[in-house]
Amino acid sequence: MHGPRIRPVAVDEDSRAVSVQLAAFIADPITRWLWPDPHEYLAGFPRIVRGFGGGAFDNGGADVSEGFMGCALWLAPGVYPDEEALGQALSDSVPEPRRSEMLSVLEQMGESHPEETHWHLAIIGVDVAHQGKGVGAALMQERLTKLDAQGVHSYLESTNLRNIPFYERHGFQVIREIQVGSSPPMIPMLRPPR
Numbered sequence: 001m002h003g004p005r006i007r008p009v010a011v012d013e014d015s016r017a018v019s020v021q022l023a024a025f026i027a028d029p030i031t032r033w034l035w036p037d038p039h040e041y042l043a044g045f046p047r048i049v050r051g052f053g054g055g056a057f058d059n060g061g062a063d064v065s066e067g068f069m070g071c072a073l074w075l076a077p078g079v080y081p082d083e084e085a086l087g088q089a090l091s092d093s094v095p096e097p098r099r100s101e102m103l104s105v106l107e108q109m110g111e112s113h114p115e116e117t118h119w120h121l122a123i124i125g126v127d128v129a130h131q132g133k134g135v136g137a138a139l140m141q142e143r144l145t146k147l148d149a150q151g152v153h154s155y156l157e158s159t160n161l162r163n164i165p166f167y168e169r170h171g172f173q174v175i176r177e178i179q180v181g182s183s184p185p186m187i188p189m190l191r192p193p194r
Contacts, residue, residue, distance in 0.1 A: 003135070003141075004066050004069060004070075004135050004138050005065070005066045006064070006065055006138055006139055006142040007063070007066070008062060008063060008064075009056075009057065009063065009071065013064070014054075014057045016064075016068050017057070017062055017064055017068070017071045017073070018046050018049045019046075019068075020064070020068050020069070020070060020071040020125055020126075020127055021045075021049045021053075021071060021073075022042070022045055022046055023125070023127040023128060023129070024071075024125025024126050024127055024128065025045060025125055025159075026041070026128060027128070028159050028160055029159060029160055029161075029184035030160075030184050030186060031048075031159065033098065033182070033183060033184055034048075034090075034098060034102060035093065035094070040093060043093065044089060044092075044093035047085070047088075047092075047093070048086065048089050048090075049073075050082075051081060051083075051085035051088075051089055052073075052082075052086060052122050052123060053073030053081070053122035053123040054082060054085075055075050055076075055081070055082070055122075056074050056075055056079075056122060057073075059079045060076065061074035061076050061079070061119070062074070063139055063143060065126075065138060068127075069126060069127055069129075069133070069135045070124070070125060070130065070135035070136055070138075070139050071123075071124070071125060071139070072121060072140070072142075072143060073121075073122045073123045073124070074119050074121050074122065074143055075119065075120040076119060077117045077118060077119065079120075081122065086106065087103070090102055090103065097181060097182070098182065098183075101181035101183050102180075102183065104180040104181075105178055105180050105183055105186055108180070108186075109157050109186060109188060112157070112175055112178070112188035113155060114155055114190050116153045117153065118152060118153035118155045118190075119147055119152060119153075119155070120154075120156070121154060121156035122156075124136060124139060124140065124156075136166065137166075137170075140170050141170070144171070144191070147193060148194045150193070151193045152193055153190060153191060153193060154190075154191040155189070155190050155191070156172065156188070156189050157178075157187065157189070158186070158188075158189060159184075159186060161184075161185060161187065164187060167189050170191065171191045171192075171194060172189035172190065173189060173190055173191065174187055174188075174189055175187075175188040176188055
C-alpha cells in the first residue's frame with residue numbers, strides 16, 4: 001500500500017499550508033502553553049508558523065500531502081527563522097512571563113543547531129483529522145530520501161514528547177532537552193545522512 005502523494009507547496013498555496021499547521025498543533029504542549037485561550041491561539045499561531053518556517057516557501061523547502069492533510073516546512077542551509085517577526089508575534093500575543101520564557105527557549109534552540117551543513121525541519125504537522133494515516137511518515141521520508149542522497153544532515157526541535165519515537169524511527173537522535181520556567185520541554189534532534 002502506498003502512502004499519500006507528496007508535492008511542493010505552490011506559490012499561491014502558502015496560506016493553505018499555514019492552515020494545516022494550525023489544524024495540526026491545536027493540542028501541542030508548547031503551542032497551547034503559549035496560547036491557552038483558543039481565540040488567542042487561532043490569532044497568534046499562524047504568525048509564528050510564518051516567522052519560524054516561512055523561509056521554506058521561497059527556498060524549495062515546503063512539502064504538502066495530497067488534499068493538504070499534512071505539511072512540512074524545511075529551511076535549507078543558510079535559511080533561518082525570521083527572528084524579528086517571531087519576536088513581534090510573541091510580543092503582540094503572549095503575556096509575561098511566558099513571552100520571556102519562550103524567548104529564552106528560542107535562544108537555546110538557536111544554540112542547539114549543529115555545525116554541520118543541515119536542513120532544519122522548522123515545522124511538520126498533520127491535520128488532527130488525518131493523523132495516524134501515514135501522512136507524517138510520507139512527508140518525512142520524501143525529504144529525508146533527498147537529503148540522504150546529498151549526504152546532508154537534518155535537524156528539528158520537537159515540541160511534543162509523544163512525537164520523539166516517530167522522529168527516532170526516522171533516524172533522529174535527541175541532542176538535549178530545553179525547558180525554561182513554566183515551559184513544556186523542547187527537544188532538539190539531529191539526523192546524520194544515511
